[in-house]
Amino acid sequence: MNPIAQVLYMASATLFVLGVRFLGSPASARSGNRLLAIGMLLALGTTLAFAPHYDHVVWVALVALLGSAIGVVSARRVRMTAMPQMVAFFNGLGGGAAALVAAGGWPGSSGAASWLALLTMVLGSVSFGGSIIAFLKLQEWIRVDLRMALGLRLLGLTVLAAVVAGAVYLATSGHGGIGAALGVMAAAAAGGALLTLPIGGADMPVVISLLNALTGLSAAATGFVLQNQLLIIAGTLVGASGTILTQQMSRAMHRSLMNVIWSGKAAQGEAGTAEGTVQPITHDDTAMLLRYAKKVVVVPGYGLAVARAQLEVKQVIDLLNGFGVEVLFGIHPVAGRMPGHMNVLLAEADVAYDQLWEMDRINPRFRDTDVVLVVGANDVTNPAARTQTGSPLFGMPILNVDEARHVVVLKRSMGRGFAGVDNPLYVDPKTRMLFGDAKHSLGALVRELESAQ
Amino acid sequence: MSLIAEIYIFVLAVLAGFQVIAKVPSILHTPLMSATNAIHGIILVGALVLAFSVHGTAALVIALAAVLFASINLVGGFVVTDRILAMFRSEREAGRSS
Numbered sequence: 001m002n003p004i005a006q007v008l009y010m011a012s013a014t015l016f017v018l019g020v021r022f023l024g025s026p027a028s029a030r031s032g033n034r035l036l037a038i039g040m041l042l043a044l045g046t047t048l049a050f051a052p053h054y055d056h057v058v059w060v061a062l063v064a065l066l067g068s069a070i071g072v073v074s075a076r077r078v079r080m081t082a083m084p085q086m087v088a089f090f091n092g093l094g095g096g097a098a099a100l101v102a103a104g105g106w107p108g109s110s111g112a113a114s115w116l117a118l119l120t121m122v123l124g125s126v127s128f129g130g131s132i133i134a135f136l137k138l139q140e141w142i143r144v145d146l147r148m149a150l151g152l153r154l155l156g157l158t159v160l161a162a163v164v165a166g167a168v169y170l171a172t173s174g175h176g177g178i179g180a181a182l183g184v185m186a187a188a189a190a191g192g193a194l195l196t197l198p199i200g201g202a203d204m205p206v207v208i209s210l211l212n213a214l215t216g217l218s219a220a221a222t223g224f225v226l227q228n229q230l231l232i233i234a235g236t237l238v239g240a241s242g243t244i245l246t247q248q249m250s251r252a253m254h255r256s257l258m259n260v261i262w263s264g265k266a267a268q269g270e271a272g273t274a275e276g277t278v279q280p281i282t283h284d285d286t287a288m289l290l291r292y293a294k295k296v297v298v299v300p301g302y303g304l305a306v307a308r309a310q311l312e313v314k315q316v317i318d319l320l321n322g323f324g325v326e327v328l329f330g331i332h333p334v335a336g337r338m339p340g341h342m343n344v345l346l347a348e349a350d351v352a353y354d355q356l357w358e359m360d361r362i363n364p365r366f367r368d369t370d371v372v373l374v375v376g377a378n379d380v381t382n383p384a385a386r387t388q389t390g391s392p393l394f395g396m397p398i399l400n401v402d403e404a405r406h407v408v409v410l411k412r413s414m415g416r417g418f419a420g421v422d423n424p425l426y427v428d429p430k431t432r433m434l435f436g437d438a439k440h441s442l443g444a445l446v447r448e449l450e451s452a453q
Numbered sequence: 454m455s456l457i458a459e460i461y462i463f464v465l466a467v468l469a470g471f472q473v474i475a476k477v478p479s480i481l482h483t484p485l486m487s488a489t490n491a492i493h494g495i496i497l498v499g500a501l502v503l504a505f506s507v508h509g510t511a512a513l514v515i516a517l518a519a520v521l522f523a524s525i526n527l528v529g530g531f532v533v534t535d536r537i538l539a540m541f542r543s544e545r546e547a548g549r550s551s
Contacts, residue, residue, distance in 0.1 A: 016492060017469055017473060019488070020470075020473045020474060020477075020485075020488070020489070020492075021473045021476070023477055023481060023484065023485050023488055024473070024476045024477045024478070024481070025478075025481075026480065026481060026541045026543070027543065029481055029484060029538050029541065030535065030538040030539065030541075032488070033484070033488050033531065033534045033535055033538055034535075036488055036491065036492060036531070037491075037531045040491070040492075040494065040495065040527065040531070043495060043498055044497065044498065044501070047498045047501050047502060048501070051501065051502055051505050051506075052502075052505075052506065053505045053506040054505055055505055055506065055507075056504055056505065056507075056513060056516075056517075057505070059504070059513070059517060060501065060504045060505065060517070060520055063517045063520045063521050063524070064497075064501075064520055064521075064524045066521065066524075067520065067521045067522070067523070067524025067525045067528065068524050068525075068527075068528040070525045070529070071524065071525040071526070071527065071528030071529030071530075071532065072528055072529065072532050074525075074529055075528075075529040075530075075532035075533035075536065076532065076536070078533065080537070080540075083483060083487070083533070083537070086487075086529075086533060087483075087486055087487050087490055087533075090487075090490050090491075090525065090526045090529050090530050090533075091490055091493075091526075093522040093523070093525050093526040094490065094493040094494060094496060094522070094523065094526040096518075096519075096522045097496045097497070097500055097518075097519045097520075097522035097523035097526065098493075098496045098499075100500070100515050100516070100518055100519035100522065101496060101499040101500050101503050101516075101519045103515060104503045104507060104512055104515045104516050104519065105503060112456060178511050178512060178515070208486070209486070212486055212489065212490060215490075215493050216489065216492075216493050219493040219495060219496045220463065220466075222496055222499050223459075223499075224456070224459055224463075226499050226502070227459065228498065228499065229459065229462050230495065230498065231495055231496070231498060231499060232459060232462050232463050232466060233462060233466045234492050234493065234495040235493060235495070235496075236463055236466035236467055236470055237466065237469075237470045237473075237474075237489065237492060238489040238490070238492050238493045239467075239470070240466075240467055240470025240471050240474055241470065241474045241485060241486070241489040242486075242489070244471065244474050244475060245482060245485075245486060248479070248482075331479075331480070333479050333482075338482075338483060338486065339479070339482035339483060339485075339486055340479055340480060340481060340482030340483035340484070340485070340486070341483055343479075343480045343481075343482075343483065344483045344484075344537055344540070347537075347540040347541045347542070348540050350540075350542070352542055352543055352544040352546070353480060353541050353542065353543060354543055354544045355544065356480050358478065358479045358480060359479075
């Protein structure tokens, strides 16, 4: 490779690392993303300037323009609630592209190059198939009967085993053309799709992170194939990010990665039923409780996003701020369909990021909190995770809302959370239940607080 | 460059990656994921070189499909990350605008 190109690629890799570093704080994150984009432009410019051939330039330019246009339009139009499926979709395309690049250069290669190309094809295609299914499931275009889960998993495993056997055969026998490459990729994509099909919506934060890591690694593997260090570094960065997020999401759900992929739901323990009486509360009593509080913490869950009540929450906290009440949000890592999702949804509703506190930071403050408002969250507030050793949730890190003076839970009706555990919080003597649709209840609170002004 | 040198780079990149990414707070995990998503659009570099040099229709179609996928991934990833980050405002900034 040309030494000037090498130096420019190195500058681009440096910009990637710096850009990710800048993503570490909300104040600098936007410049971080711009640094990443500049690094990317530099890499593409270098590639164009130093490419050894320029055949098919017109076709390439047209297709790249088309892809960019599709990218811009979908990125501008997507709703923030649909961000997980958008990320899954882009992720799948990245994995698919890595597999195709490896496949295009594979025929005729031998030795380590052949093995690496086949590895990239498999990784990239599994990521492609899995991500497209994750996209379709999050978009709610497909549903899977859970009775089929075991069959789908076994079939997926069988297909992947066959893919590995086929790839090893192709690498050792040293022959095979484009057709064989396409066959390996199609089968690997089918395997990834089959394994992702039975995974439930609540587990999506883990799955999306894992697929993200997989696509990163397939890009890095392409770097080995093409002997391009920039691809290795960039792909590895993504792989590291996906791996860290996968670990953090699994830990936040208190599930092992294997458990998420293989069992599809939390271990079935004895469903603890809490003794006690549920005490309802009215809108105007809730409004008064909040109005005369000093410190309020709102705990939002995915139910808030499902009810599309983010704007109502924002109105409530603005009114409370007007009464001199300090309001913070306590956000559990898995409150949403992808890592950090709830923060984005609240930022979209114009909640300032200084008010969004993560679990470890907010937990010590519940002791001095007057009122906690739980909106659309269940398991992440369940004290059984701390106290009941037999509970399936036991050991899961939760928001300790039961340490506050009063708790008001907004809930449609008395149902059960996904782990099938009755939440002892609901029968705690200091808890009041505000029944009804979250958007409607919050709207009523807004009206009560406005009339109290 | 030898394979062993590339493995060196890979290992060092793993270490650097874990260092910088572990510092990103959970509030920014969605933009982190969509930005890293855009970074693996770097595969477009490989797709371009492949498309510029392939022979035969089948290989060209594969290369062009890779260019299409990678360019959607890359451009969409950066635009959507910028859109998300534009919404993150501090209390001070929010107060100034309203």
